[in-house]
Amino acid sequence: xxxxxxxxxxxxxxxxxxxxxxxxxxxxxxxxxxxxxxxxxxxxxxxxxxxxxxxxxxxxxxxxxxxxxxxxxxxxxxxxxxxxxxxxxxxxxxxxxxxxxxxxxxxxxxxxxxxxxxxxxxxxxxxxxxxxxxxxxxxxxxxxxxxxxxxxxxxxxxxxxxxxxxxxxxxxxxxxxxxxxxxxxxxxxxxxxxxxxxxxxxxxxxxxxxxxxxxxxxxxxxxxxxxxxxxxxxxxxxxxxxxxxxxxxxxxxxxxxxxxxxxxxxxxxxxxxxxxxxxxxxxxxxxxxxxxxxxxxxxxxxxxxxxxxxxxxxxxxxxxxxxxxxxxxxxxxxxxxxxxxxxxxxxxxxxxxxxxxxxxxxxxxxxxxxxxxxxxxxxxxxxxxxxxxxxxxxxxxxxxxxxxxxxxxxxxxxxxxxxxxxxxxxxxxxxxxxxxxxxxxxxxxxxxxxxxxx
Amino acid sequence: xxxxxxxxxxxxxxxxxxxxxxxxxxxxxxxxxxxxxxxxxxxxxxxxxxxxxxxxxxxxxxxxxxxxxxxxxxxxxxxxxxxxxxxxxxxxxxxxxxxxxxxxxxxxxxxxxxxxxxxxxxxxxxxxxxxxxxxxxxxxxxxxxxxxxxxxxxxxx
Numbered sequence: 010x011x012x013x014x015x016x017x018x019x020x021x022x023x024x025x026x027x028x029x030x031x032x033x034x035x036x037x038x039x040x041x042x043x044x045x046x047x048x049x050x051x052x053x054x055x056x057x058x059x060x061x062x063x064x065x066x067x068x069x070x071x072x073x074x075x076x077x078x079x080x081x082x083x084x085x086x087x088x089x090x091x092x093x094x095x096x097x098x099x100x101x102x103x104x105x106x107x108x109x110x111x112x113x114x115x116x117x118x119x120x121x122x123x124x125x126x127x128x129x130x131x132x133x134x135x136x137x138x139x140x141x142x143x144x145x146x147x148x149x150x151x152x153x154x155x156x157x158x159x160x161x162x163x164x165x166x167x168x169x170x171x172x173x174x175x176x177x178x179x180x181x182x183x184x185x186x187x188x189x190x191x192x193x194x195x196x197x198x199x200x201x202x203x204x205x206x207x208x209x210x211x212x213x214x215x216x217x218x219x220x221x222x223x224x225x226x227x228x229x230x231x232x233x234x235x236x237x238x239x240x241x242x243x244x245x246x247x248x249x250x251x252x253x254x255x256x257x258x259x260x261x262x263x264x265x266x267x268x269x270x271x272x273x274x275x276x277x278x279x280x281x282x283x284x285x286x287x288x289x290x291x292x293x294x295x296x297x298x299x300x301x302x303x304x305x306x307x308x309x310x311x312x313x314x315x316x317x318x319x320x321x322x323x324x325x326x327x328x329x330x331x332x333x334x335x336x337x338x339x340x341x342x343x344x345x346x347x348x349x350x351x352x353x354x355x356x357x358x359x360x361x362x363x364x365x366x367x368x369x370x371x372x373x374x375x376x377x378x379x380x381x382x383x384x385x386x387x388x389x390x391x392x393x394x395x396x397x398x399x400x401x402x403x404x405x406x407x408x409x410x411x412x413x414x415x416x417x418x419x420x421x422x423x424x425x426x427x428x429x430x431x432x433x434x435x436x437x438x439x440x441x442x443x444x445x446x447x448x449x450x451x452x453x454x455x456x457x458x459x460x461x462x463x
Numbered sequence: 464x465x466x467x468x469x470x471x472x473x474x475x476x477x478x479x480x481x482x483x484x485x486x487x488x489x490x491x492x493x494x495x496x497x498x499x500x501x502x503x504x505x506x507x508x509x510x511x512x513x514x515x516x517x518x519x520x521x522x523x524x525x526x527x528x529x530x531x532x533x534x535x536x537x538x539x540x541x542x543x544x545x546x547x548x549x550x551x552x553x554x555x556x557x558x559x560x561x562x563x564x565x566x567x568x569x570x571x572x573x574x575x576x577x578x579x580x581x582x583x584x585x586x587x588x589x590x591x592x593x594x595x596x597x598x599x600x601x602x603x604x605x606x607x608x609x610x611x612x613x614x615x616x617x618x619x620x
Binding site for chain 2 (some may be wrong): 040043058059060061062068071074076077078080081082107
């Protein structure tokens, strides 16, 4: 087994990886920026190496700094976590060239599925339904007009090199099209260094259903069922749950089969997630694939009792997946709430020192977070400070448990989105399960600003 | 290989920069590995006091100064610190058998090469940002260094 793993990430996912490694007897090295010198992962890892200044481009996104850190500490593998370089095929390649195992899929898989329009084409070849769209990138203004007429408005323009909900624009009719195209091309060029745009039919009020898969280097591929991630604000997920109330057994079988078919088609290994849109008529369409572990992986772990990080490490080492498809089934229901250090009404990042902190606990409550009392939140990174995850026998019980957990969660010194999460958990809309990607927008406009969360 | 010889070998490894020594003689093999002070430790349960960080080298950039730095005489603070701009391996000489770039006590000028930091097989020359006298060279030749770590203390002119 690997002797030492370099964690090329920070925050809660770095801690998650350290925990798995610790249990497996693998030494850990926390590569960190100056801003994270006092972070919990840095204190918990067996070794820590400062690799650069606070700016991610010079630290967590710096391939030479990370490889150098792995070399001087003699790590035999690197876990990239999520975000940062986790879906950077170049980084995966350099790791291979330096004899450091990249804990993730092959550079080829990352390249193939990382380009969103190529991923669409691959899905079509694998016989997986995709959202009606342009066949490949839009080559010209004329092509865009023609595609939109064929697909029918409303349409959505998307950056091929984009992801995580960025580089997108909805177009409602032809009069907006060319202007929107110019805008999204400029955005894509600035954010991803690639102006290539493709077009898809915009499905109104869909559900966002994703299927978790695991593949090993021996050709075995299994799925770990679905997650429903429909509750999003500006394409950023806020609440996720597993399983999805929108899937009956027949639909679940079709969707997991589609995910497995695509995974097998590209010979995928490591953890991966296939994202689909589900419309109100029960039709599903492949949207994109994430070739890494995801933020919301805990809800899947809670219902299947599979440790996804350990499986990733074993797979990277060359071991087969530790179970067979028939060994894993759905047990109970899990919900995750992402907690952000933000004003719960204005969503402006809240920076400061955590003066008081009490995490909820008890049966069926899991906290994935790297904050501690006295911790000063750095301003350089995203605002998510932790995840509250619950598991119970039924969705109703899970909701009650989440309400209790969020009620018990106490934090002073910074503002967090806990009051908003509590409000959602207590709402009829959430309890009813009638959820789509429009949920947050409708919820916030209906409930406006709130002063007294329940 | 008798016990006395083994003891001598252990002392040799301890004192030198050797990390691991393996000797095979007449069918017998001995390997001596230097412990770099890593060890498993149990984090204090339920205790919010921050845990000890097992840094590669004690951090120069942490907000709380490392105890050995805090214990030094205030006179030390007047020295200019040349810090590492990257994580890598510190080399005091341009080549293994060559003389070091600088020694403690040497006068250097701004822009003069003081050492090499190797990262990903690339040798990066590190130049002094001030003119002055080298008071202290901190890392050992061949030691790993992190970003921001103090390499040289220079008494500026």
